[in-house]
Amino acid sequence: MYYRIIRNDILKSKAITLTTTIFVAAAAMLVSLAAILVVNLSGSIDTLMKRAETPHFMQMHSGVIDIKRLTAFAEQNGHVDEFQVLEFLNVDGVQIVFGEGSLGDNVQDNGFSIQSEKFDYLLDLDGNVINVSDGELYVPICYMKDNTARVGDKGVICGKEFTVAGFLRDSQMNSTLSSSKRFLVSKNDYAEIRNLGSTEYLIEFRLKDLSALVAFETAYISAGLEANGPTITYPLFRLLNAISDGMMIAVILLVSVLVAAIAFMCIRFTLLAKIEDDYREIGVMKAIGLRVSDVKKIYLAKYAAIAVAGSILGFALSFVFRGMLLENIRLYMGESENSSFAMFFGIAGILLVLLAIIAYVWVVLRRFRKLSAAEAIRFGTSQEKSVGARSFCLSRNRLFDTNSFLGVKDVLARKSLYATMLVVLVISAFIIIVPQNLSNTISSKSFITYMGIGNCDMRIDIQQTDNISRKAAEISKTMRSDSAITKYAVLTTKTFKATKSDGSEQSIKTELGDHSIFPVEYSEGRAPAAENEIALSVMNADELGKTVGEGITLVIEGKERNLTVCGIYSDITNGGKTAKAVFSDNSAGIMWCVISAELADESLVSGKVSEYADRFDFAKVSGIDEYINQTFGSTISSVGKASRAAIIVALIITVLVTLLFMNMLVAKDRYSIAVMKAFGFTNLDIRLQYVSRSVFVLIIGIVLGTLLANTLGEVLAGTVISSFGASSFKFQVNPFSAYLISPLMMAGSVLIATIIGTSGAGKIKIYENIKE
Amino acid sequence: MKKIIMGENIVKSFGEGDEKRNVLDGVSVEINEGEFVSVMGPSGSGKSTLMFSLCGMDGIDSGKVTFSGRDLSVLKEQELADIRRTKMGFVFQQPTLLKNLNILDNIILPSMRDNRKNAAKITKKARALMKKVGIAELEKRDITQVSGGQLQRAGICRALMSNPKIIFGDEPTGALNSKYAQEIMDILSEINAEGTAVMLVTHDAKVAARTERIMFMRDGKIVSEMRLPKFNGTHIDDRMIKVMAKMREMGI
Incomplete structure (x- = not known):
């Protein structure tokens, strides 16, 4: 029986069933991918750091170094297991040439090292400690990814020629967030180029017990040892390795929450519309003695079927995308040892989505308990009490035309019903405006004030010389x-x-x-x-x-x-x-x-x-616009792209939710629609009433969304910017785009969705709904 | 007498394929200006469907329905709506009032669609009608705050707002107790006496006995008709006896 009911129901509403299934599939896929990525990322980082024997404490130092004093400290400190000082030869990017181009424009501090003897090994792409021969050069993995170099290429460093023998994974400096990158050369080659750059020292310690790290750090500082440079500890290395892929996972999780919320809204609106359609039948089922749980099961069956189909589809899709997303983790950190767990967590993630949907449908269906069988059979629709707006009367209305009045009145009388749509519109306006304002702010010339430099025309940098x-x-x-x-x-x-x-x-x-x-x-x-x-x-x-x-x-x-x-x-x-x-x-x-x-x-x-x-x-000369562009060009363009993507996503959500909401409203209101038609209101009148409802909610939504964007949004954007070091952040708003184009785009989306969503109102037959 | 509604050979079916069934099976009917008619018949005989077909709320499969000489089957949805709003009035078994509006707003709603500028005039007329049917004090009430009989009176006021040529009533007293039912029938009789044609669909012999022509339907056909003199407020029992005798004869 369930099969037949589900089949008939799905056949009747193919488009909405497909949309819901797609959103469920997307949510399932994203949650599963996030779970798989988390497990693989943490596994890969563990494997990399274990094999490379990453230092527990590392002090970078430039200037004079007293190795004896450091050795004495290491020997006397009971926490130290092993100690070493590595040299890191900073070489100007211009002096590093692959093929035609040098790394002169590269933002990284590129330097050269030899393979360490005790720990902090540089690994090849198979995870083995590299043995480098004379004339060979191992290049950081990031330069493989951006195609700067290939195996077998010639590399000229400070005039000396090397052959790229392979690429290396560096458990310390792999991350794009780490500003330094280590190239690996042999001892003999290193000795040859040693005087062509400035030497920095990596003073590294492995401790017997990592939990003693804080005590050790304090001991190091109070001993007044070399410290002209940053200090990095094992947990920070781990964080640095995790952060860029971790951010991606966080974004995937955020998007999955958003997609799941849309899936939930799709389910809620279609389910409520279906309940309204079937109101009398539900009443009859209750009246003839079927238990509420039996009635619920019939409805639950359909959504369970959609949820299962969506989850299976999502799981299948996660196989398609996981390779692509894991590629970066595998490239930078190698294979994870616990990748078999990943599948388990992926499935667990999908089951979570599945259960969440079923639980949600169950909660929505709780309203069956309150449904009065007698009322359902008698009226065939739910009898909501209208609240509020009593003083807003048609007889005293001189402001709106009758259709607009009915639209506005309905919104005022059933506020809680329209709250969902309002919230979605507020959020949409927020996601449209905030990234746009942020993008506009960071690309404006006044943004220079956040960069700690005054307003000049030309800038000359003299460094690394x-x-x-x-x-x-x-x-x-x-x-x-x-x-x-x-x-x-x-x-x-x-x-x-x-x-x-x-x-x-x-x-x-x-x-x-x-x-x-x-x-x-x-x-x-x-x-x-x-x-x-x-x-x-x-x-x-x-x-x-x-x-x-x-x-x-x-x-x-x-x-x-x-x-x-x-x-x-x-x-x-x-x-x-x-x-x-x-x-x-x-x-x-x-x-x-x-x-x-x-x-x-x-x-x-x-x-x-x-x-x-x-x-x-010897100097780097640039016009100030060019300097801003070079320094923040990629950020400005990424934020620009993100803001455009946000607009598209917000508009899609707006259209979808409005469409489903209007569809549900028409199902809910079919009795009132039939009454109005009986008394001479045309289909156009009815549609105008729904458009007025949408426009009224839209106006409130845009106003609230814009207010929120300029207050909370500014604070949020300011928090992000302040993490980079700016204070008293103020949006530079482009009023034409933020206050005219964006609302118009939203209004267009809402109107189109309302017109399509209320097309069902024209098909409502008077006699079917008010015939006694 | 001038005819306001003419139905000729109306066929209307529901269902498809083997399930297809003619609810109206070649019905012809005429209603004259100022006439008070009723349609009786067992459940499923096609009474309400006939009424919905005659007022243009429901389409027909074949045949023809004309209202004041205009063929309803060729009119567009807006034109049909215009006729319903300006020339016809409706009273249903359940008071079909909108929940969001108070009693007064419900009554003026169809009139306000076209004449918002005359709101004051419209409201004045509505108040006069409300006074006439005895619900003047209820104008600001929500529809959940008044009795079924009061709601039905409000429905009648709404139907009268456009000075209709005809009022259609589908079991207008069906959901009311006998006291309220009689009051509603008194109002409808008064409206009819003022010149408005009334067509009622009913099961109730007492309601039918108030009308001057009763059509009996069975299986989608008008099988018999009965005429009574215009009701003058007396001899209702005699009229009822006649109607009930006819009902027995028809097996209703």
């Missing part, structure tokens, strides 16, 4: 005599140690120079003017726990010096942790130098950029 100060002086001298340049500022970045309130130390990249020439926006305070003042980036201020007016101790030329925090500014460059000061310092090594210039005429920018680039080939 020697004699930076001499070279900067040379450029400065040229600029002084260049009449096209109205003003310029030389800002030199050096690292100083700051003492935190808990006594520990932290390196701060401090930009020294005159900050009044190209001022940045300070969220609090002002630019440093006196020798004893320092301005901190938001992230540094947070991390050091400092506010404007507080003191901070910096080690300058070997002596501790107390400075006052005079301002806090937004900076999303250099990891968001920078500072600005004006004091003079002759000791510490210069990390880089930036020269900003303003031209008398903006049209001269491109000419001046090429002139300075030709003249000073």
Whole structure:
């Protein structure tokens, strides 16, 4: 019997059954993929880190190193199992050439290492420790993915020729989020190129017991050992390895929640419409003594069938996509040892979706219990009580025409019924507007203020070279005599140690120079003017726990010096942790130098950029627009793409939900529709009434969605941006697109969906619904 | 007498294939201006279907229905709606009022569709009708706050708003107790006395006895007709006896 009922029902509503099945399948597929990916990712990371024997504690250090002191510390510390210091040879990207192109434009810090002896091994793509021969070069896996190099290619490093023998997985620096990348060469080759770059040290420890990590870290810091560079621990390595694929999994999970919510809404609206259609029959079944659970089973059977079909389809589809999604994990981290569990978790994920749907249908069907058999048989439709809006009377209405009045009145009288549609429209407006505003904000020129740089026309970067100060002086001298340049500022970045309130130390990249020439926006305070003042980036201020007016101790030329925090500014460059000061310092090594210039005429920018680039080939010269584009171009374009995708998704959801909702409403209201038709209302009148309902809900939805987007949305976007180091984030809204085009797109979608969704109203026969 | 509705050889069927059954099997009927007629017959004889076919709410398979000389079968949906709204009135067994509207709004609703600018005039007329049928004090009430008889009176007010040429009633007293039923019939008789034709479908001999022409239906056909003098408020029992005798004769 169930089979026949299900078959007939599905045949009657093919389109909606197919839509629901597709959404269930998509939700099942995504949940299953997320489960499979989580298991594989964690398994692959474990395998990689186990085989590579990733250090538990790693301190990067540049400058003088005292190996003896470090060895003595390692021997004396009871937690240490093994200890080693590796060299990492930083080489300018320009000096690394594959085929025609160099890595000059590459954002990564590329460097060279030899295979370590004790732990922290570099592995080949089979997961084995690489034995590298002279003349061979192993290239980080990310360069295989972006086709920079292939096995057998020639690579020229600082003029020395190598053959790419293979690619390597680096359990420390694999992640695209890790800014350094290690190439592997033989000991002999390394010795040859050693003087052609700057050496950094990786001071690495493996502990006997990882749980002693915090105690060890404290011991290392209090021993005052080498620490001119970042410290990374085992859990952070794990996190770094997991984060980019983890983000993808998080996105898949989020999307799956969204898809499942749509599937649930499809089910809810179609089920409610079906219950309304069958209202009298349900009443009869109850009246003749069938138990509610028996009646429920008939309806449940159909959705269980859809859920099972959707889940099977979703599982099959997950096989199609899993290879594609696992490819990245496999490439970067290798096979997982527990991939057999993955299938189990994948199936478990699908079962979860299946059970959730069945449980949901069961909950929706609970209304059978309240259904009065007598009422159902008598009226054939549910008898809802209308509430509210009593004072909104037709007899006193002078504002709307009668059809619009009936539309608005219905929404006011049955608020809870329209709440679902309103929520969907609010969310749609939100997802349309927020990414759009974010995209507009980060692509606007004023976004430069979040980047910790003032408003200039041209920017010259001098880094990864020697004699930076001499070279900067040379450029400065040229600029002084260049009449096209109205003003310029030389800002030199050096690292100083700051003492935190808990006594520990932290390196701060401090930009020294005159900050009044190209001022940045300070969220609090002002630019440093006196020798004893320092301005901190938001992230540094947070991390050091400092506010404007507080003191901070910096080690300058070997002596501790107390400075006052005079301002806090937004900076999303250099990891968001920078500072600005004006004091003079002759000791510490210069990390880089930036020269900003303003031209008398903006049209001269491109000419001046090429002139300075030709003249000073050691410097990177760029127009400010180009600089923003280079630094954030890919982010701007990704956010742009994401905002367009969000608009499409939101509109599809709007159309689908409106369509289903209207379909349900027509089923629910068929008695009223029949009455109105009997008394002389035309099909067009009825349709206009439904359009008025939609438009009324739409207007409220758009207004609320826009308000929410500009308040909560701005806060959310601000939170994301502030994680990169910006503060006091404000949306740059394009009113034409946000307040005109977006609402029009939504209105168009809602109207089309309403017109299609209410087409059933024209087919309602008067005599079938009001005949006694 | 001028005819307002003419049905000629109306055939209407339900079901398909072997299940197909003629509910109206070649029915011809005429209703004159100001006439008070009723249709009686056992359940399933086609009474209500005949009424729905004559007022254009339901299509027919063959035959012809004309209203004031216009062939309903060739009219578009909007034109049929216009005729129902402006020239006909309807009273059903269940008070077909909308839940979202109060009593007054329900009554003025069809009239307001065309004449929103005359809202004040329309409302005034509705109040006068409400007073006439004795529900003047109920205008702001929800439809759940009044009795079945009061709702039916509101339904009659709505039917009268457009000064219809004819009022169709499908068991208008079927859901009411005898006191309310009599009151409704009194109102309908009064309306008819003022010149509006009334066609009622009923099982109730007491209702039929108020009318001047009774058509008896069986198996989709009008099998007999009975004429009575115009009801003047007296001798209802005699009229009823005659109607019941005819019903017995027809096996109803």
